[in-house]
Amino acid sequence: MTGRPELPGELRSAAAHERAGTAPGEPFEIGYGQARIPALPGETFGAALTAAGVRSWRRTRFGGRPRGLFCGIGACFDCLLPVNGGPPVRACLTEAAPGDTAAPPEAPLPRPAAPPPADDPGPPRGYDVAVVGAGPAGLAAALAAADRGQRVVLVDAGARPGGQYHRQPPRPFGARRPEALQPDGTARAAEAALTAHPLVTLHSGESVWAAEPAADGFTLHLTGGGAVRVRAVVVATGAHDLALPFPGWDLPGVFTAGGAQALVKGQLTLPGRRVVVAGTGPLLLPVAATLAEAGATVLGVFDANHPARWLRRLPAALGHAGRLREAAHYLRILRRHRIPVRYRRAVVAAHGGSGVEAVTLARLAPDWTPLPGARHRRRLAADAVAVGFGFVAGVELPLALGCATVPDPAGLPVVVTDHSGRTSVAGVYAAGEVTGVGGARLAAVEGELAGRAVAADLAATGPAPATGADARLRRRRARLRRFAAALAEVYPVRPGWRGWLDGDTLVCRCEEVPLSRIRHAVEDLAATEPRAVKLTTRAGMGMCQGRICGPALATLLAAGSGAGPGVDATPLAGRPIVAPVPLGTVAAAARPPDPGRGDHGLDSPAR
Amino acid sequence: MALLKRPRSGPSGTTTTPPRGADVVVVGAGIVGAACADELSAAGLSTVVVERAGVGTGTTGAGEGNILVSDKEPGPELALALLSNALWRRIGEEVAGSPGAGIALEAKGGIVVATGDAELAALHRFADRQRAAGVVAEPLDPARARELEPYLTPDLAGAVHYPQDMQVQPVLAAATLLHRARARGARLVTGAEVVGLARDRDGRIAAVRTTAGDVATRYVVNAAGLGAPAVAALAGAHLPVQPRRGFILVTEPLPPMVHAKVYDADYVSNVASDDSGLRTSTVVEATDGGTILIGASRERVGLDPGFRVDVLARLAQQAIRLFPALAGVRAIRAYRGFRPYLPDHLPVIGAEPAVPGLLHAAGHEGAGIGLAPATGRLIRQLVTGEEPALDPAPFRPDRPALRPSGVPA
Numbered sequence A: 001m002t003g004r005p006e007l008p009g010e011l012r013s014a015a016a017h018e019r020a021g022t023a024p025g026e027p028f029e030i031g032y033g034q035a036r037i038p039a040l041p042g043e044t045f046g047a048a049l050t051a052a053g054v055r056s057w058r059r060t061r062f063g064g065r066p067r068g069l070f071c072g073i074g075a076c077f078d079c080l081l082p083v084n085g086g087p088p089v090r091a092c093l094t095e096a097a098p099g100d101t102a103a104p105p106e107a108p109l110p111r112p113a114a115p116p117p118a119d120d121p122g123p124p125r126g127y128d129v130a131v132v133g134a135g136p137a138g139l140a141a142a143l144a145a146a147d148r149g150q151r152v153v154l155v156d157a158g159a160r161p162g163g164q165y166h167r168q169p170p171r172p173f174g175a176r177r178p179e180a181l182q183p184d185g186t187a188r189a190a191e192a193a194l195t196a197h198p199l200v201t202l203h204s205g206e207s208v209w210a211a212e213p214a215a216d217g218f219t220l221h222l223t224g225g226g227a228v229r230v231r232a233v234v235v236a237t238g239a240h241d242l243a244l245p246f247p248g249w250d251l252p253g254v255f256t257a258g259g260a261q262a263l264v265k266g267q268l269t270l271p272g273r274r275v276v277v278a279g280t281g282p283l284l285l286p287v288a289a290t291l292a293e294a295g296a297t298v299l300g301v302f303d304a305n306h307p308a309r310w311l312r313r314l315p316a317a318l319g320h321a322g323r324l325r326e327a328a329h330y331l332r333i334l335r336r337h338r339i340p341v342r343y344r345r346a347v348v349a350a351h352g353g354s355g356v357e358a359v360t361l362a363r364l365a366p367d368w369t370p371l372p373g374a375r376h377r378r379r380l381a382a383d384a385v386a387v388g389f390g391f392v393a394g395v396e397l398p399l400a401l402g403c404a405t406v407p408d409p410a411g412l413p414v415v416v417t418d419h420s421g422r423t424s425v426a427g428v429y430a431a432g433e434v435t436g437v438g439g440a441r442l443a444a445v446e447g448e449l450a451g452r453a454v455a456a457d458l459a460a461t462g463p464a465p466a467t468g469a470d471a472r473l474r475r476r477r478a479r480l481r482r483f484a485a486a487l488a489e490v491y492p493v494r495p496g497w498r499g500w501l502d503g504d505t506l507v508c509r510c511e512e513v514p515l516s517r518i519r520h521a522v523e524d525l526a527a528t529e530p531r532a533v534k535l536t537t538r539a540g541m542g543m544c545q546g547r548i549c550g551p552a553l554a555t556l557l558a559a560g561s562g563a564g565p566g567v568d569a570t571p572l573a574g575r576p577i578v579a580p581v582p583l584g585t586v587a588a589a590a591r592p593p594d595p596g597r598g599d600h601g602l603d604s605p606a607r
Numbered sequence B: 001m002a003l004l005k006r007p008r009s010g011p012s013g014t015t016t017t018p019p020r021g022a023d024v025v026v027v028g029a030g031i032v033g034a035a036c037a038d039e040l041s042a043a044g045l046s047t048v049v050v051e052r053a054g055v056g057t058g059t060t061g062a063g064e065g066n067i068l069v070s071d072k073e074p075g076p077e078l079a080l081a082l083l084s085n086a087l088w089r090r091i092g093e094e095v096a097g098s099p100g101a102g103i104a105l106e107a108k109g110g111i112v113v114a115t116g117d118a119e120l121a122a123l124h125r126f127a128d129r130q131r132a133a134g135v136v137a138e139p140l141d142p143a144r145a146r147e148l149e150p151y152l153t154p155d156l157a158g159a160v161h162y163p164q165d166m167q168v169q170p171v172l173a174a175a176t177l178l179h180r181a182r183a184r185g186a187r188l189v190t191g192a193e194v195v196g197l198a199r200d201r202d203g204r205i206a207a208v209r210t211t212a213g214d215v216a217t218r219y220v221v222n223a224a225g226l227g228a229p230a231v232a233a234l235a236g237a238h239l240p241v242q243p244r245r246g247f248i249l250v251t252e253p254l255p256p257m258v259h260a261k262v263y264d265a266d267y268v269s270n271v272a273s274d275d276s277g278l279r280t281s282t283v284v285e286a287t288d289g290g291t292i293l294i295g296a297s298r299e300r301v302g303l304d305p306g307f308r309v310d311v312l313a314r315l316a317q318q319a320i321r322l323f324p325a326l327a328g329v330r331a332i333r334a335y336r337g338f339r340p341y342l343p344d345h346l347p348v349i350g351a352e353p354a355v356p357g358l359l360h361a362a363g364h365e366g367a368g369i370g371l372a373p374a375t376g377r378l379i380r381q382l383v384t385g386e387e388p389a390l391d392p393a394p395f396r397p398d399r400p401a402l403r404p405s406g407v408p409a
């Protein structure tokens, strides 16, 4: 190892630090109840606690169940942690600072106290285009629009631009090769280009909590206070992991696949030492590879589907040499680490007291029903599980703006666009996973198309002439979409997962609603509609607002045989408050005075 | 094997096809239809409830569950509210024992807060009149109010405590009332819309046409909420129920912070407002899930589905004015509903004179949860010919305020 200071804690990955070429600052201590735990500058509370061997820092309200990190990206709210006597924050997102003290579960919950009055956010600032989300799609859209003369405000909830695919370690880690964990330097290049661009204003670490139409455009309200007024919006809010319940899925140590990936790529910290990777889909291979390269013992990759289905889809796969090479690259890494890859297997239970100690693997029938008999089950000692079944698009903003959606192959709503990202609402564009799962490359192509389209629409009064470059991008998009459709067919969610559950399995983690209570609502109280079930059981009414349980709940209630046609999770997907926001900030969002045409050149969008 | 069975069919179940005949058909499985089915089935009448969507998915699923006497002026609505209050208390006790069938009834009382001296004087005058009508209303000085609600603003002139105020979880309550009606033999048909009312030669109701089949019956109870005018029109009757939009803000779950239902004394003047503009007056209350509900605004904007951030801002401002510590608490959700209201702000409960056999139970505006059991009781008494528990005349469908000419433009 180089001259880097010793990293405190076993789960901080020396290998990942080495590969990224970090030069972290001096570790400092934060308080955790009576204990002191080390943290690196730039680290989140979640990573520091995990590295210190603390897997759980919260007990649930009703059942006193231990909770810690799960989704890793701010979607699930399992990781809530009271800091410095204030309201609980999401430990996966919140950076620790010297002198901070976090409260352990036994501490009484902090009493709400009036915060000091916030600074007056001032009148809304005017721009031409707001891009929401700085993943591959949003980065490409912002640059494409700004390069064509539009004043762009880019709002992203992450601490640093990049989104999920291009997640970078925090700046204070001083990584010389931040892209080493994701062999693609796009994010750093894009970040540099954005920062240097005179027409781009970047708001990192802030969410849009509400969006509404305004005269000649839209008003977006920001969690940091204040609002922006724009003529057009590009929604590039990405997705979060699709999680399906199984007994023990809420034990600390169970992560979503993307969440485990985010912890390693973003914080260079391992979710555990002995990790099982399970679920289905193309993300499982890179997640296992990242974990293994960062020093975890990956006990296996267990996909509930079977790749034989690929044979039938071969024509769609051909012509995607890049994607196939990428998969081969990950498989080589897994082989090097002697990691088995098995199909028609699933983690059907996680066991442990305060965190995962073991999992039960089961062989599955083609519809994912566990095969009967003990010989088809195996117990494996593990301290972490990374499990993912695909992605759930972040459609709250487009729904709030009235954009049309369609159910994707899993029944989850995605935004409908034309080939250039125009949604059904004039002035609103969408790109990336929010329009359907398709991976980072497709997201970037769609972002660029949307950025070009918004610039052309705002500049022109008639239809914009398509250039040769536009046509090439559209062809690429069409090709990548065909590939995405093939992937969706190879990695469907099959209804047999419902057979993994027992009556006590929580379906809604936030409100601790077990399957038995949902059964009672449906069978005894005749609450058959998704909304009626929600209102009678509280499933989906907790902090995450059904982001995690909504898709599973929709599948459970579907009249047909489960996922696929018949499931429509759209009724559970609308959230006019897109991100939790202090009431003080809501109170300050009184009707914004119109910045007016004169000041900002606001004009009606051309479409 | 299906993991979730469809609701059991048979005598205590629900179906997607209605039976051939019944004594009474109730249209709508909101809180009002549920309360009517509860009472009618208790009277031994065979009852069928026809709901086009799901249980409680209309306005009932978008309301708070306040059961208030505190906000009502002496008059027919207060009389209905007092009867309902007693009935809700009884229902709460009756269903408490059955496992999982609670309705989250909490008799937590209400506290109405006045921030200025003039407001306080008006509040005290209002409370005096209510007391004369049978409401329990206890004046609180600021110190006592803050003893009961430690997070209340120190800037208050005084308050009045209304121990009779309660709350339920509305959809759970509707589902539970329907559950016990079904246990008495009532049938619930969901996913079926009432599309026709057949009448015999004398003009009397003979059958109900639904998208899932016909039911022969002599009585129809129109508890279709905002759909009530359309159901009335199926028999050529006129019912001017209209929507009044409301938003509610919901916070993250918190340790106990607000104990009673707390609201500003200006609420009373807002409820009876004829102004079509925006009105907000905040009721702040905790739910048994630990969240705090802040509601609700009142706007007459038709069925406009939009959300208005400035309206949410008003709600937040008023809640923070009552409880300054709420400023640091996060809102996690906002929802919207449309109250079914009538021009004179009273529900219709009674027989449609032009159509024998048709009764209306609709238009409860922002109080349908609270007023449902008494509405069901009156409907039952009107159908069976029992002595009504209170004078039904003010709720008559043919009262002058509801005649087409009486509708303000």
Ligand SMILES: Cc1cc2nc3c(=O)[nH]c(=O)nc-3n(C[C@H](O)[C@H](O)[C@H](O)COP(=O)(O)OP(=O)(O)OC[C@H]3O[C@@H](n4cnc5c(N)ncnc54)[C@H](O)[C@@H]3O)c2cc1C
Pocket (backbone or CB within 6 Å): A071, A072, A073, A132, A133, A134, A135, A136, A137, A138, A155, A156, A157, A158, A162, A163, A164, A165, A166, A206, A207, A208, A209, A236, A237, A238, A239, A240, A241, A257, A258, A259, A261, A262, A283, A286, A391, A394, A397, A431, A432, A433, A434, A439, A440, A443, A578, A579
């Ligand atoms: C946790 C996770 C990890 C993943 N890791 C990988 C991986 O390693 N390799 C891989 O190939 N694919 C990965 N994926 C798949 C990934 O979704 C795509 O490859 C790609 O990142 C999609 O790009 P995008 O631009 O559409 O969205 P994203 O990259 O998801 O970017 C969306 C951005 O929008 C922000 N955002 C969302 N809502 C708001 C709001 N209201 N206000 C402000 N900002 C908002 C988010 O914080 C995020 O930064 C991962 C997915 C997830 C969920």
Ligand SMILES: Cc1cc2nc3c(=O)[nH]c(=O)nc-3n(C[C@H](O)[C@H](O)[C@H](O)COP(=O)(O)OP(=O)(O)OC[C@H]3O[C@@H](n4cnc5c(N)ncnc54)[C@H](O)[C@@H]3O)c2cc1C
Pocket (backbone or CB within 6 Å): B027, B028, B029, B030, B031, B032, B033, B050, B051, B052, B053, B054, B055, B056, B057, B058, B059, B060, B061, B062, B063, B064, B065, B066, B067, B192, B193, B194, B195, B223, B224, B225, B226, B227, B228, B231, B245, B246, B247, B248, B295, B296, B297, B336, B337, B338, B339, B340, B361, B362, B363, B364, B365, B366, B367, B368, B369, B370, B371
């Ligand atoms: C924001 C807000 C806050 C509120 N707070 C409170 C409160 O705190 N306390 C209180 O007491 N009240 C409150 N209310 C009012 C209360 O919610 C309503 O008064 C009550 O829910 C009305 O119940 P309902 O059964 O008449 O109507 P609904 O619940 O709308 O039920 C009518 C049903 O009829 C069905 N239907 C309609 N047409 C047909 C047809 N042709 N065939 C079959 N079925 C049909 C509908 O699908 C619907 O389910 C509030 C309302 C709002 C919007």
Ligand code: FES
Pocket (backbone or CB within 6 Å): A068, A069, A070, A071, A072, A073, A074, A075, A076, A077, A078, A079, A080, A090, A091, A092, A093
């Ligand atoms: S782990 Fe922090 S929100 Fe999910």
